[in-house]
Amino acid sequence: MVKLGPEKSYHTSEKECLAILRGVEAYRPYLANSHFTVVTDHSALTWLKSAKLSSALERWALKLQDLNYDIIHRPGKINVVADCLSRRPYNEAPTIQSVSTANPTTDSRLESGTGFDTDHISISGSDKLPDGSLAKGLLGTATMGDVNLLASYINEINKRTRLMAKALEQHGDHVSSFMSLVDKRTTNLIDGIQNNSVELLAIANKFQMSLENTQ
Structure with missing residues (x-):
């Protein structure tokens, strides 16, 4: 006492x-x-x-x-x-207050924890596209189905990213690196449309409309 x-x-x-x-x-x-x-x-x-x-x-x-x-x-x-x-120290602060270990967020951890493959989905014939851009427009083979597929994929990334971020935040993990990675992927996909030839301008506009409609 x-x-x-x-x-x-x-x-x-x-x-x-x-x-x-x-x-x-x-x-x-x-x-x-x-x-x-x-x-x-x-x-x-x-x-x-x-x-x-x-x-x-x-x-x-x-x-x-x-x-x-x-x-x-x-x-x-x-x-x-x-x-x-009666001889126990009273309110004595412990020598070690807390112990934490570095537990970086990785794609493999996200995939195993959520069942969602963090790598981009495979697109038929993507190995033939230069630099992974949407060169189908240049070849005249891009369809609205391709645009809708891409729009749905980006929406799925954004949706799952928010869910992952919320879940990881509750466990004290850092999601900044993963968020940056997803933002970069999404930005590159959109830039790939906007930076192609004039032939892709119409597809880019349709893509933007499709993206807004599917959100």
């Missing part, structure tokens, strides 16, 4: 009684309607209900009088558990 201010000058009986009072007050909701026994190694406290007391002891005894309890004496040498607990 920590002793502050005038408590340091209390004599032994007052210190022992104060310890009982604080313990009882901490558990009063459980003790109020029950009979309980206080075991102490300070024999003088067994007379707490009957002996002539100092003003401090009388005041504390009044706070305990509405409770149904007995006080018995047990020498410290056979009351070793309580004796040991």
Whole structure:
């Protein structure tokens, strides 16, 4: 029990009684309607209900009088558990406050945790497209189906990215690297449309409309 201010000058009986009072007050909701026994190694406290007391002891005894309890004496040498607990450091800060480990967010962790492949979906014939751009427009083979597929894919990335970010944030992970990666992929896809030839301008406009309609 920590002793502050005038408590340091209390004599032994007052210190022992104060310890009982604080313990009882901490558990009063459980003790109020029950009979309980206080075991102490300070024999003088067994007379707490009957002996002539100092003003401090009388005041504390009044706070305990509405409770149904007995006080018995047990020498410290056979009351070793309580004796040991009484010497426990009070509110001592632990040597180690917290332990954390670096757990970077990776595509493989995201894939295993969500079941979603973070790599881009395969597009038929994509290995024939220069630099992965939407060269189908140059070849005259791009269709609205291709545009809708790309729009749906980008929307799916954005939707799942928000869900992943929310889930990872709750676990204290960092998502900035993954968010940057997805933003870069999405930007590159859109830039691939906008930077192609004039022939792709109409497809880019249709793509933008399709993207807005599918969100």
